[in-house]
Amino acid sequence: MSDPHSLRVMPREMRMMSERIFSLTALPKGFALMLTDTVMYSQAMGLGGFAHLETGIEALKAADPQRVKLIEDRDGTLHMDCGGQHAWIVLPSVLDLLGLEAARRDGARILLENLTHPEELALAEGFGLRLGLAVKASGGVVSASACPPEDPVLDRALQDGCRIPAELWWRIWALAQTALTPDSVVSRRHAGVNIVTEDGQIIGRTDNDDDTDPNFINSVGLKTKEATQ
Numbered sequence: 001m002s003d004p005h006s007l008r009v010m011p012r013e014m015r016m017m018s019e020r021i022f023s024l025t026a027l028p029k030g031f032a033l034m035l036t037d038t039v040m041y042s043q044a045m046g047l048g049g050f051a052h053l054e055t056g057i058e059a060l061k062a063a064d065p066q067r068v069k070l071i072e073d074r075d076g077t078l079h080m081d082c083g084g085q086h087a088w089i090v091l092p093s094v095l096d097l098l099g100l101e102a103a104r105r106d107g108a109r110i111l112l113e114n115l116t117h118p119e120e121l122a123l124a125e126g127f128g129l130r131l132g133l134a135v136k137a138s139g140g141v142v143s144a145s146a147c148p149p150e151d152p153v154l155d156r157a158l159q160d161g162c163r164i165p166a167e168l169w170w171r172i173w174a175l176a177q178t179a180l181t182p183d184s185v186v187s188r189r190h191a192g193v194n195i196v197t198e199d200g201q202i203i204g205r206t207d208n209d210d211d212t213d214p215n216f217i218n219s220v221g222l223k224t225k226e227a228t229q
Contacts, residue, residue, distance in 0.1 A: 007169050008161040011154070014040040014050075018174035021053065025061045027089075034092050037154075041126045042088075043162045044153050050118060050164055050172050056086065056117075057175070063089045070097070078110045087120035094124055098133055098144040107145040115140055126153040154161075 018039045022032040043049030053060075067083025068090055072147060082090045094110060101108030112118070121137040124144075128135030130151040133144040196202055 003163065005166055006163045007166050009164050009169060010161040011040060011157050014043065014157075014162065017050075017172050017176040017195070018053070020179040021057065021172070022060075022159070024057075024175075024180050025063065027060075029064070031065055031092070035088060037127075038088050038091065038123065040157060040162070041123050041153055042120060043164065044157045045121060045122065049162075051168055052117075052120070054168065054171060054175070055107055059116075060086060060088070065089050065093070068093050076105065078108075080110055080112050082112050082115040084114055084116060085148050087115060087117045087123070090115060091121070091123055093129060094121075095127055095133075098124070098128065098135065098142065099131055101148050102133055102144050107143060109141065109143040112140045112142070113216060118136065130154065145151075 010101065015036050019033065022035055023029070025032060027035075037227075039050055048056075063085055064083070065085065068085055069081045069083065071079040071081050073079075080090070080093070092111065094112070097110060098108045101110075104132050109135040112121070115121075118140055121142060122141075124135045124137050124142050125186065128144055129147070130149060132146060134147040135142060135144045146154050
């Protein structure tokens with residue numbers, strides 16, 4: 001029997017909340033998008049998940065992926081200085097290196113030093129499978145070998161979602177909402193770089209960065225209207 005105090009949350013909603021929350025950090029936007037599935041996989045694999053995101057958001061806001069450095073390749077083992085970064089921040093680089101090394105050699109092995117929350121490195125096992133890598137993570141060491149690609153973690157999430165305590169989920173939802181423009185009459189008429197006035201007129205943004213030509217939108221709309229008449 002399911003817990004009445006939990007919610008079954010599907011991947012769409014988990015990804016949406018994660019993307020919005022990561023947008024609150026100082027992480028480069030492209031890098032932040034790479035982390036969209038990280039929290040969902042962590043939740044689905046029984047790791048820290050959204051509870052860990054909630055308690056660790058301040059540290060993640062200060063994260064700097066540029067501090068992750070590859071030190072050396074010693075006897076077939078890569079040594080990486082993680083610069084005190086969270087395992088979630090290091091994960092994309094780890095997966096890239098494992099894939100590269102596994103393609104060059106029979107297998108790959110990375111020793112990670114100066115890493116925080118190493119228990120979350122187990123995520124590499126889930127993400128690795130969809131990249132065709134059988135990954136093992138133990139302490140600060142990850143190793144990988146080639147295998148047929150599959151994605152059982154995502155398959156389960158798409159089928160059944162993830163059970164998350166309701167109180168936690170609504171706190172995550174509230175945090176994610178802070179990344180959005182406050183709801184107002186004006187915000188409902190303003191999508192992207194264009195504003196629709198109360199009388200239906202389309203105008204461009206009012207700041208100096210506006211590079212939109214609303215005449216183009218009006219002309220397309222006019223041609224569409226003429227074509228349907």
